[in-house]
Amino acid sequence: MTFPALAPTSRDFSPGDWPTKRFNSQSGAEVRILYGSQRTNAKISLSYDNITDANAQLFLEDYDAQLGTLRTFTLPSAAFSGWSGTNSKLDAPPGTKWRYEDEPSIKAVRPGRSSVTVKLVAVI
Amino acid sequence: MAKVFTGKDGALLIDGATQLKVTNWSLTGSVEMLETTSLGNAQRTYAPGVQEFNGSATLLYYSDDAERNDAANALRKVLKVDGVSDADTVTLNLRLVQGNTNHDVSFTAYITSVSFGAGVGEITSAQISFQTTGALTGVTL
Numbered sequence: 001m002t003f004p005a006l007a008p009t010s011r012d013f014s015p016g017d018w019p020t021k022r023f024n025s026q027s028g029a030e031v032r033i034l035y036g037s038q039r040t041n042a043k044i045s046l047s048y049d050n051i052t053d054a055n056a057q058l059f060l061e062d063y064d065a066q067l068g069t070l071r072t073f074t075l076p077s078a079a080f081s082g083w084s085g086t087n088s089k090l091d092a093p094p095g096t097k098w099r100y101e102d103e104p105s106i107k108a109v110r111p112g113r114s115s116v117t118v119k120l121v122a123v124i
Numbered sequence: 125m126a127k128v129f130t131g132k133d134g135a136l137l138i139d140g141a142t143q144l145k146v147t148n149w150s151l152t153g154s155v156e157m158l159e160t161t162s163l164g165n166a167q168r169t170y171a172p173g174v175q176e177f178n179g180s181a182t183l184l185y186y187s188d189d190a191e192r193n194d195a196a197n198a199l200r201k202v203l204k205v206d207g208v209s210d211a212d213t214v215t216l217n218l219r220l221v222q223g224n225t226n227h228d229v230s231f232t233a234y235i236t237s238v239s240f241g242a243g244v245g246e247i248t249s250a251q252i253s254f255q256t257t258g259a260l261t262g263v264t265l
Contacts, residue, residue, distance in 0.1 A: 109158060
């Protein structure tokens with residue numbers, strides 16, 4: 001099972017950050033120490049409005065196949081539809097993969113139509 | 125044969141009875157559209173959603189020789205001392221007659237608003253508005 005290859009209605013991406021720790025001295029001087037070599041904790045939220053129930057079910061099947069928030073996976077190119085830049089810039093940072101941050105949310109709109117929202121987080 | 129329909133061909137039936145002295149009726153149908161446009165689309169796309177029908181009619185406040193007053197009956201669907209209940213639906217047929225053929229739109233509806241009044245030099249009439257509930261029961265347009 002792979003993540004459904006559907007173009008989302010809206011996409012919200014935050015790129016995450018490198019793991020750092022900040023130390024402040026009494027004088028006010030600040031020191032930052034880098035604790036890793038990879039950007040982590042990137043997040044993406046994908047919304048699919050008014051899709052067919054059959055397509056909405058694909059997200060539930062994928063959620064089951066990934067054992068919920070356990071396994072990691074990659075996103076199909078359809079998830080980046082409408083982005084004219086390089087897909088990798090919106091994707092999980094190098095060395096990381098997506099996993100579900102939360103359960104998919106499925107809202108029934110009318111018989112046969114639903115809206116789905118999935119939230120993913122990039123992990124090593 | 126070619127025919128242009130006019131008000132002379134119109135009729136309004138409530139619960140199967142052709143109403144007396146109807147001066148107009150109208151029906152509006154609409155379907156909610158659900159937007160299915162996704163990222164990357166250059167044009168908006170839609171899927172049909174839920175239908176809705178509502179309309180209005182005007183009846184002269186007229187009592188015939190047998191003291192039948194259809195406008196009063198319609199007004200009493202809303203002007204009630206004990207409130208409106210689920211059972212206060214009416215079966216409406218909006219009809220255009222062509223010879224022996226009836227072109228009907230039929231449905232069950234609630235009368236949602238009524239208004240009437242009296243004025244010097246004016247004929248008293250009752251305006252009613254209705255909202256369908258459920259699917260249309262027949263369309264023979």
